[in-house]
Each structure stands twice: as structure tokens, then as C-alpha cells.
Amino acid sequence: MRTDTGQVFRLEDYRPSDYLIPQTRLTVRLAPDATTVVAELTIERRPGGDAAPPLVLDGDGLKLKRIELESVAQPAHEATPERLVLNDLPATDRFTLILETELDPDDNKALMGLYRSNGVYCTQCEPEGFRRITYFLDRPDVLSVYHVRIEAPHAAAPLLLSNGNPVASGELGNGWHFAEWHDPHPKPSYLFALVAGDLGRLGDSFTTMSGREVELGIYVEHGKEKLAAYAMDALKRSMTWDEEVFGREYDLDVFNIVAVSDFNMGAMENKGLNIFNDKYVLADETTATDTDFANIEAIIAHEYFHNWTGNRITCRDWFQLCLKEGLTVYRDHEFSADQRSRGVKRIAEVRTLRALQFPEDQGPLAHPVRPRRYREINNFYTATVYEKGSEVVRMLRTILGAAMFRAGMDLYFERHDGQACTIEDFLKVFEDVSGRDLSQFGLWYNQSGTPNLTIKPSYEAGTLTLEIEQSVPPTPSESRKRAMHIPLAFGLIGSDGKELEWTEVEGASVEDGVIHVRKRSHKLRFHGVAERPILSLNRGFSAPITLAVEQKPEDLIFLAGHDSDPFARWQAFNTLLTDSLISAYRCVRGDTRLRFPSQIAQLAGRIAADASLEPAYRALAITLPSETDIARDIGKDIDPDAIFVARRGLSDFIARSNHEPFAELYRELRDDGPFSPDAAGAGRRALRNVVLGYLARIEGGADLAGTQFSAATNMTDLVAALGTLAHDHAGSPQAEAALADFAARHGAMPLAMDKWFQIQATAPGEQALDTVRALMRHPAFSADNPNRVRALLGTFSGGNQTGFHRADGAAYAFFAEMLKDIDQRNPQLSARLATAFRSWRSLEPVRQQKARQALASIAGASDVSVDLRDIVERSLA
Template sequence: MRTDTGQLFRLEDYRPSDYLIPQIHLTFRLARDTTTVVADLTVERRAGTEACAPLVLDGDGLKLKRIELDGYGNPAHEATSGKLVLTNLPEARSFRLLIETELDPDRNKALMGLYRSNGVYCTQCEPEGFRRITYFLDRPDILSVYHVRIEAAKAEAPLLLSNGNPVAGGELGDGWHFAEWHDPHPKPSYLFALVAGDLGCLRDSFTTMSGRTVELAIHVEHGKEKLAAYAMDALKRSMKWDEDAFGREYDLDVFNIVAVSDFNMGAMENKGLNIFNDKYVLADEATATDTDFANIEAIIAHEYFHNWTGNRITCRDWFQLCLKEGLTVFRDHEFSADQRSRGVKRIAEVRTLRALQFPEDQGPLAHPVRPRRYREINNFYTATVYEKGSEVVRMLRTILGAETFRSGMELYFERHDGQACTIEDFLKVFEDASGRDLSQFGLWYNQSGTPNLTIKASYEAGTLTLDIEQSVPPTPSESRKRAMHIPLAFGLIGSDGKETGFTAAEGATVENGVIHVRKRSHKLRFHGVPERPVLSLNRGFSAPVTLAIEQRPEDLAFLVGHDSDPFGRWQAFNTLLTDALIAGYRLLLGGKEANYQKDIAKLAGRIATDATLEPAYRALALTLPSEADIARDIGRDIDPDAVLAARSTLSAFIAAANREPFGKLYEELEDRGPFRPDAASAGRRALRNVVLGYLARLEGGADIAERHYRTATNMTDLIAGLGTLAHEHAGSPRTDAALADFAARHATMPLAMDKWFQIQSTTPGTKALETVRALMRHPAFHIDNPNRVRALLGTFSTGNQTGFHRADGTAYAFFADALLEIDGGNPQLSARLATAFRSWRSLEPARQEKARQALVSIAGANSVSVDLRDIVERSLA
């Protein structure tokens, strides 16, 4: 574990390497006690590099056993566990270098490089894990053709996988065997993969648009093959969609997926050999919720889509991470929208962005979509890079139009296939395809913070005037921000509920229903508007901005019933709910009762029973803003206890006002047929379970929740019933009995037990911390398993606002100690968990000070990893 302060890397310091490695032959001899790796490298001196230039290879904790140069024995070198420097190299432009290293995969608890878990050898090399396997130029702009030979005891590892296509295999004697793999496509070291072990397999095939047959396989623990059926279906749909939507065909003879239980990430797109956290592969109605099915579909697609946006075209350096991640998130969002409901999917995306990325933009961990500096790249796999990066690509399509955007993507694939590229390369193809200057739009990649648009509207004599002010708040690394190019989709709705037009617009470019906000200030006039319209702004969430606009409650209610944009309708009602919750919060802080208007309860009832709306949409609309959402919109001096009280009061108010229609709807939506994971069925379950949450707050609600749990025929309803009991009736005998029953029924199912831990870690109340402490001592809790740690500690710190932000600060101290314990084995996990402190400055002063003390205690501890120290120091800055 690296515990130094970490080198500061700057985008402006990027330089090409002096050497290239066009080919690498790797031989692995896998054994429990000692694994050896022999790397046979073809090294080329880059044109213009002096013959005397040293070759400096990256390493991390390596044990060097042998080194040979062109077969002549030891070259002049200096080796440490973290670096190998070779001098007095041959004057020839190309030479061969052989390096043998020795590894201990069983002791690798960081889960980076080559590790062994549950009897399976596995690799994770992004971003800098390959240097834990052998000394190498471990950077994304070094593209190599890989040939891999794996040797292992057949009884221990009958399955031997690597990237590319299988080319050889056979017996070696003494119970050992081997397999050889060749990947013809040059790739960076972060995409290298190896898996060896004893696993079951689900097989299928796919015929590409050119008629080639690709053999597909998903490898899982024995006995779980049937649980991979939905993932296989999602893979085949992904392959077909990428051909239809982007013209991208798969380019190898085989495509392998391996599911493992110990994995730091969700999944990894290694060329031809995707490695997955098993929670994003395994599913059936008895083990997975509808959310799990949707996530599996999206993540299977995401990793497959990386084959072109990430693998065939990769990033030049890690500052360009969004080039592959933001673009591929956009692609998987589009896939899911086409597979499910586009409107519902868009609302879900925005909720995720606001919950994860907006707080990042507003806190000490803010950074641009393309960061300009970092100490630890592991800490920049963030919502800003992924989710906001996707929104930037979406805005680009909005500005250019779908047809021109598709032409730009085709030019991107044609021009840059097989290259390591930059954001400038990406934007240039769209400039060439459209003839537009995108230099101002490029600021979205280079400026941090969430832009705000303040809009004042007035109407007089057929002219609608909008005064638009743009501001980008300062962040720790940037004080003065330039005006952005913001595409603001809009609509004008007349009194009859239909779109109304205008004859002309002046003061800003308006085209295809989009206002192009490019300056700090616009006075935009729409002429020929027949009546005062109701404004629908930022339709489809066309730009990741906040809006400050005074809209009358009656106008928002009008939009709820008439806006043709699904996102606009949802946003209008969500704004009404948020305004009511904040008003209730302020009353509670003032010692008064939080009174709510009957209109909002009536509107909720109308939405719930409107059969013209998709059930999934109604479920989203009726879901109150979370405690974290409310706190974010309040902005400062947050008292989490008052936020929870305001939310609980509004929820009970809406439930009481709609007891009869909610009860009727709950009965009507009961799923009496066979389980189906499709979007329509999932939407019906989602609406029924949201209604259950309201009914559980009323008299007799515990009976309804318990019956829901006891009669559930699928995991979605089972978890809804258990969660409702635990959260609304915590500590009751029936809740304790249900929790015990679930644990007994699912004790051998780790993914189900993760849900059991999550439910208890998010139960509000004064005993939340004591519950989490006790669960850490539970036999099913393993601090070395990232899924289990995220389920308990991650969920507690981000999903239990009153429990984590206890007024006495004891939860902060407990969490700090847990982070340090985790950090000793898995720095990447500890650092990601530590981001739970990112909004500590928005709390009321007493909690702020206690959170600060916890962060200081981590910073002052001995042997803190670079990963964790980086997050803590930036949080304190």
C-alpha cells in the first residue's frame, strides 16, 4: 500500500513516452504459494528519442526474479518494488526485453493487479493495476498486441481465460495444463485480463450484421448458471442495438464474461473478457429486485459498448477518462431508454445526477469533467466524469441534432480507430461534421461547478420577455468562470394545455425548441405569442444546470397536468413537493408545526390514479425527494433531524388524504401472474410498492406491510415489505421476526444478504449507529468483501442522513475508524467510502465541527494510503 503523499500529475505536463511496446508475450504459471510471470517485450525507441535515453518501467510491489536483454543476460538496471530503470540500452531502434516477476495473489487484498479470491485467479488492471503484475509502461497511450500463455493445475483451474481469441491449449503433465490467447487489436495495459479457476458456464452465440458467428459465454460459480440468463439476453440485445444505433460490430470470435464476488468496481470492459461484480450478472425473481434487473441490463450494455468507445478507441492519458466513460454512459443510457420507457429513464438519470454529481460540484471534491490535476487517479472515477460526462455528450447531440451527431460519431470511429485520443480529438470530429465552432461548448469539459440560470419572465401585448442570467459558482480550484454554451430546451403552453407558438425571437439563438444561452446575460423576446403562456423550461433536462425562476404554484400544477414533456411534468410536481418540504422544515426549525396545503395531497392522488400515465412514471412522481435532495436544495446550516421530520410529516399527510384511492390502487396492482422482469411489469410493482410506503404510515399500516412481506412471490416485493416494516415500524416484534426470517431464508445467498444489511443500515432513528456496530460483528459481514462493506457502511453513510449525521458526532468517529481499518487492505474502497464527507460544510455548525474532527483524525493517522489521504485532504481544503 502506498502511503506517501502522492505525486501531483498535471494535464499540461503530459509528454509521450520515449519508448513504445508494440508486442508483449506473457506467460503465467499460477500457483497458490508462488505465481511467476514472464513478460517478453518488444521495445521500440520512439522516433526522436536519443539512444542513451533510459527506459523507466512502472511497478508496484513487485519482486524481480530475472531480466534479460535480447537474450544476453542482465542489462544495466536499477530495480525497486515500484520502478525498473534500464540504462546503456542497445543503439538499435528495436530490442527484446524479458522480465520475470514473482507474485502472491492470495495476499493481494487490494483487489488490483492479479489476485485470488474464492479459489479464482482474477485481474483488475484499470487504472494502474498492470504494474502490480509486471514492470511495464503502464499508461493508456502505450498500445500493444498481447499474446498470453496461462499454465495451472487443471484440478484447481480447469478454466483459463484471457483477452482475444483462444489459439492453443493442452496438457503439460503432472496434472497441469495450459491455454494460449491472442488479441489482434492493440490495447493499453489497463485492458489486460486473466481469469483462472473452476467455474460453471452459460453459453450462447450471436450472429453479427456481417454474418459472423460470435461464441458467447458467461462464467459463474457452479450451480448459478441459470441466474446468468437475463445477463446473456441483455448482452445479445446490446450487441444488436450497437449495430443498429451506431453501426458498431463486434470484432473477435468469442466474448467472455466472468462474474466474481470480490470486485472493487461494478464491472470492467477488458477486451473480449469482461469481468463483473456478480451483483450485476446474477438474477432471477427469487434473488434480484427489478432495480437489479435494470442495472444488469445497463451495465452489461455499458461494458460491451466500451468495445468501441474505450477499447478500439481509448484515452491518451487518465485526464481524458471522460472520453471513454462519459461517452459510454451516454450510450448505455440511450440503450436503456430504447429498451424501456424513454421518459421514465430520463427522470431516473436526472435523479441520479442530482443525488450524486450535484453535491460533488458543490463541495470540496469538485472537479471538471476533464480534471487538470490529480494525485490518485482512482479517486476520479466519479459521478462528474461518468454522469456529467454523459450529459455533456447529450448536450452535444441536442446542439447538433441527431443526424449530424450520428455523422460525427461515424467520423470519430473512422478517424481514430486504434488510437489513444483526447477530448480535443473528439470535439474536432463534430466540428468537421457540422461546420460549427465548439470551442465555447468545450468549456463543459474544463470548468467545474453546476451552472445556474436565473430567469425572469414577463408578458405584455403579444411579447414574452425572458431575462436570462448565467452564473457558474466558484469552486476551490477555480474562482472566475467563463460563460458556457447552455442548450435550454423549452415549450410555451397555452391555457388550453396545448403548445403555443411565436412568430419571431430576438436576443438569443432559438432553433428546434432550444434556446442557446451563450452569454452571461440575455434579454430574449418572443413576438407573436397569442396569450400569456406557462413556461416549460429545460425540457428533457437538456442541460445539467439549476434554474432559479419564480413560477406560481398554479402554473406548476398546470404543468403537472398538461406538459407534453414527461420530464417537465415530473419536474413541476417535484418542485411543488420540494418547496413544501423546505417550508415545513423551516417551520419545524422555528418551533412550529409543519402544515401542508391540501392541494398537494390532491395532486398526488390525481397522479396516482391517472391511468393514462405509465405506472413507472407515477411511482417516480409519488416518491418524495430524499432527505439528501432536500438538504442539497436548502444548501446550508442543515439539521438532518428536521429534514427527516418534515419529510415524514408530508408523507403521512399525503397518505391520510388519499387513504381510499391509495388502498384501492394497491389492491388493483397486485401481481397475480408469473413474474416478468419487463419494464411494464416492473413499473406496476414499483407503483404498488410506493403506495405501500404511504399506507404503512396509517393505522393498520404495519399489518399491510407484514402481509406484503409474507405473501411476496419475488424479491422486489419481499424487499419492499421488509424495508417498509423496518423503516416505518423499527424495533417492533413483527419487524424483528421478519428480519430474522429473511436472514434464515437467504443465509447462503450473498447478494440477498447485502440487501438485508442495506435495509437495516438505512433505518432511521437514534439506534441506527448501534445497529450498524452490531451488524459489523454479524457472521455474514466480511470487511474484505467490497459488496458487503458498501451494503452496510456505504449505505449507512450516504443513505441514512439522521443516523450518520448524529448530533453527538459519534457516527463520524466510528466511520473514521472503519475507514482506517478498511484502508489497510483496500485503499480504493476506503477512499470511495470517504466521499460521504463531501457535503460536511453544509451542515449546521456543531455537526460541521464534529465532521471536521473526524476528517482530521484520519489525516493524522499513521500509514494512511495515498487514495484515502487524497480524499480527506481535499475535503478539508
């Protein structure tokens, strides 16, 4: 574990490496505590470089056993666990270096590089894990063709996988065997992968659009092959979609996926050998919820789509991470929208963005989509890079239109195949195909913070005037911000619910229902508007911004019932709910009686009962904003307990006002047919379970939830009932019996038990801390497994606002101690968990002080990793 303060890397300091490694041959001889890796590296001087610079290769905790340079054993060199330096190099422009290193996979609890877990050897090399395997130019702009030979005892590891295509295999004697793999496509070291062990396989095949047959394999623990069927189906649908929508065909003879239980990330797109956290592969109706099925579909697609946006075209340096991640998130969002409901998917995407990325933009961890500096790159796999990066690509498509965007993507693939690229390379292809100057748009990649538009509408004598003010709030790293190019999709709706037209517009560019906001202030005039319109703004969430609009409550109610844009319609009602909740919060803080507008409950009832709307949409619409959503919109001096009381109050009010129709709807939505994870079935279950959440607040609610728990035939309904019991009826006989029954049924299934941990970790109230402490001693919990830790500690810190933000600070102190403990084994995991403190400055003063003390206790420790220290010190800055 690195505990130094860490070098600061800056985008402006980038320079190409002095050397390239066009060919890499690896021989990996596997043993649990003494694996040897022999790397034969073909080294080339970069053309135009210095005459004789030293060769400096990266390492991380390596043990060098042997070195040979152009057949000369033990050439002059300087070797430490962190780097290898050779000064006296051959005079030729191309030479061979052979290195032998020794690794201890069993002891690698950081789960980076080559490690062994549950008897399976596995690698994770992004971003800088390959240097834990051998000394190398471990940077994304050094691309190499890999040939890999794996040797292992046949009994312990009958399966030997690596990138590319299999080229040879055989027996070595003494019970050992080997397999060789060759990847013809040059790739950076972070995409190297190796898996060895004893696993079961689900096989299939796919025929590409040019008629090539591709062998598909998903490898899982023996006995779980059937649980990979949905993942295989999602993979084949992803391959078809990428051909049809982006013209991208798969380029190897085989495509393999391996599911492992100990993994820091969700999944990894290694060329031809994707490695997955098993929670995003294994599923059936008795083990996985509808959310799990949707996540599997999306993440299978995401990693497959990386084959072109990330692998064939990679990023020049880690500052360009969004070039592969933001673009590929956009692609997987579009895939899911086509597979399911586009409107519902868009609302879900925005909810995620606001929950994860907006707080990042508003706090001490704010950074641009393309950061300009970092101390630990692992800490920049963030919602800003991924989710906001996706939104930037979406805005580009909105600005250019579908046809021009596709033309730009086609040129990008043609021009940059096999290259390591930058954001400038990406934007240039769209400038070339469209003839537009995208330099102002490029600020979305380079400025942090969430832009805000303040809009004042007025209407007189057929003219609608919009006064628009743009501001980009300062962030810790940037105080002066330039005006952005914001594509604001809009509509003007008449009293009959239909779109109004206009004869001409002045004051800004308006194209295809989009206002192009480019200046700090605009004054738009729409002439020839027949009546005072009701404004529908930021339709489809066309830009990741906040809006301050002078709009009457009755206009929002009208939009919630009539807007033709699904997102804008949802947003109107969500705004009404949020405004009511903030008003209630102020009542709680002021110790006055809670009051809620009757129209809110009436509108919730009408939306829930409107059969013309998709059930999934209705479920999202009547779901109250989360406690973190409310806190974000309040902004400062936040009391989480008061938010909890306000939210419970509105939930009770809506439930009481709609008791009978909700009960009838709950009965109507009973699912007696065969289970299907498709959008229709998932939507019906979602609406029924949201309604259950309301009904559970009324007398008899515990019995209703208990009955659903007992009768549930799928994990979605089971978890919904269990969560309702554990949160709304904690300590009741029904809740205690259900928790015990779930553990008895699913105790041997770690992924199912994660849900059990999550439900209890999010039960509100001060007792949650004692619950979490007790659950850490449960036999199903393991502090070494990232999924278990995230399920319990991550869910508690991120999803339990009253429990984590106890006024006495006890939970903060406990969490800080847990972070320091986890950090000794897995710095990546501890650093990601530490982001739970990102909004501490928005809390009321007492909690602020307690949170600061907890952060300071971590910063003051001497043995903290650079990963965790980076997050903590930026949070305190």
C-alpha cells in the same frame, strides 16, 4: 499499500513516452502464493525522441526474479518494487526485454493487479494495476498486441481465460495444463485480463450484421448458471442495438464475461473478457429486485459498448477518462431508454445525477469533467466524470441534432480507430462534420461547478420577454468562470394545454425548441404569442444546470397535470414537493406547527390514479424528494433531524389525504401473473410499493406490510415490505419476524443478504449506529468483501442521514476508524467510502465541527494510503 503523499500529475505536463511496446508476450504460471510472470516485451524507440533516454518501467510492489536484455542475462539495471530503470540500452531502434516477476495472489487484498479470491484467479488492471503484475509502461497511450500463455494445475483451475481469441491449449504433465490467447487488436495495459479457476458456464452465440458467428460465454460459480440468463439476454440485445444505432460490429470470435464476488468496481471492459461484480450478472425474481435487473441490463450494455468507445479507441492519458466513460454512459443510457420507457429512464438518470454529482460539484471534491490535475487517479472515477460526462455528450447531440451527431460519431470511429485520443480529438470530428465552432461548448469539459440560470418572464401585448442570467459558482480549484454554451429546451403552453407558437424571436439563437444560452445575460423577446404562456423549461433536462425561475405555484400545478414533456411534468410536481418540504423544515427549525398545501395531496392522488400515465412514471412522481435532495436544495446550516421530521410530516399528510384511493390502487395493482422483469411489470410493482410506503404510515400499516412480506413471490415486493417494516415499524413483532425470516431464507445468498444489511443500515434514528456495529459481527458480513462493506457501511454513511449525522458525532468517529481499518487492506474502497464526508461544510455548526474532527483524525494518521489521504485532505482544504 502506498502511504506517501503522492505526486501531483498535471494535464499540462503530459508528454509521450520515449519508448513503445508494440508486442507483449506473457507466460503466467499460477500458484496461490508464488505465481510467476515472464514478460517478453518488444521495445521500440519512439520516432523523433531523444537519442538515448533511459527506459523507465512502472512497478508496484513487484519482486524481480530475472531480467534479460537482447539475450544478455542480468544487464545493468536499477530495480525497486516501484520501478525498473535501464540506462545502457542496445543501439538499435527495436529490442527485446524479458522480465520474470513473482506475485502472491492470495495476499493481494487490494484487489488490484492479479489476485485470488474464493479459489478463482482474477485481474483488475484499470487504471494502474498492470504494474502490479510486471514492470511495464503502464499508461493508456502505450498500445500493445498481447499473446498470453497461462499454466495452472488442471484440478484447481480447469478454466484458463484471457483477452482475444483462444489459439492453443493442452496438457503439460503432472496434472498441469495450459491455454494460449491472442488479441490481434493493440490495447493499453489497463485492458489486460486473466481469469483462472473452476467455474460454470452459460453459453450462447450471436451472429453479427456481416454474418460472423461469435461464441458467447458467461462464467459463474457452479450451480448459478441459470441466474446468468438475463445477463446473456441483455448482452445479445446490446450487440444488436450497437449495430443498429451506431453501426458498431463486434470484432473477435469470442466474447466472455466472468462474474466474481470480490471486485472493487461494478465491472471492467477488458477486451473480449469482461469481468463483473457478480451482483451485476446474477438474477432471478427470487434473488434480485427490479432495480437489480435494470442495473444488470445497463451495466452489461455499458461494458460491451466500451469495445468501441474505450477499447478500439482509448484515452491518451487518465485526464481524458471521460472520453471513454462519459461517452459510454451516454450510450448505455440511450440503450436503456430504447429498451424501457424513455421518459421514465430520463427522470431516473436526473435523480441519480442530482443525488451524486450535484453535491460533488458543490463541495470540496469538485473537479471538471476532464480534471487538470490529480494525485491518485483511482479517486477520479466519479459521478462528474461518468454522469456529468454523459450529460455533456447528450448536450452535444441536442445542439447538433440526431443526424449530425451520428455523422460525427461515424467519423470519430473511422478517424481514430486504434488510437489513444483526447477530448479535442472528439470535439474536432463534430466541428468537421457540422462546420460549427465548439470551443465554447468545450468549457463543459474544463470548468467545474453546476451552472445556474435565473429567468424572469413577463408578458405584454403578444410579446413574451425572458430575461436570462447565467452564473457558474466558484469552486475551490476555480474562482473565475467563463460563460457556458447551455442548450435550454423549452415550450410555451397555453391555457388549453397545447403548445403556443410565435412569429419571431430576438435576443438569442432559438432552434428546434432550444434556446442557445451563450452569454452571461440574454433578453429574449418572442413576438406573436397569442396569450400569456406557461413556461416549460429545461425539457428532457437538456442541460445539467439549476434553474431559478419566477413561476407561480398554480403554473407548476398546471404543468404537473398537462406538460407534454415527461421530465418537465415530473419536475413541476417535484418542485412543488421540494418547496413544501423546505417550508416544513423551516417550521421544524422554528418550532412552529407543520402546514402543507392541500393542493399537494390532491395532486399526488390525481397523479397516482391517472391510468393514462405509465405506472413507473406515477411511482416516480409521487415519491418524495430524498433527505439528501432536500439538504442539497437548502444548501447550508443543515439539520438532518429537522429534514427527517419535515419529510415524515408531508408523507403522513399525503397518506391521510389519500387513504381510500391509495388502498384501492394498492389492491388493483396486485400482481397475480407470472413474473417478468420488463418495464411494464416493474412499473406496476414500483407504483404498488410506493403506495405501500404511504399506507404503512396509517393505522394498520404494519399488518399490511407484513401481509405483503408473507405473500411476496419476488424479491422486489419482499424487500419493499421488509424495508417498510424495518423503517416505519422498527421493533414491532411484524418487523422482527420479517427480518429473522429473510435471514433464514437467504442467509446462504450473499447478494440477497446485502439487501438485508442495507435495509437495517438505513433505518432512521440514533440507534442505527448500534445496529451497524452489531451487524458487523454477523456471520454473513465480511470486511474483506467490497459488496458487504458497501452494503453496510456505505449505505449507512450515504443513505442514513439521521443515523450517520448524529449530533454527538459518534457515527463520524466510528466511520473514521472503519475507514482507517479498511484502508490497510483495500485503499480504493476506503477512499470511495470517505466521499460520504463531501458535504460536511453544509451542516449546522455542531455537526460541522464533529465531522471535521473525524476527518482530521484520518489525516493525522501516519499509515494512511495515498488514495484515502487524497480524499481526506481535499475534503479538509
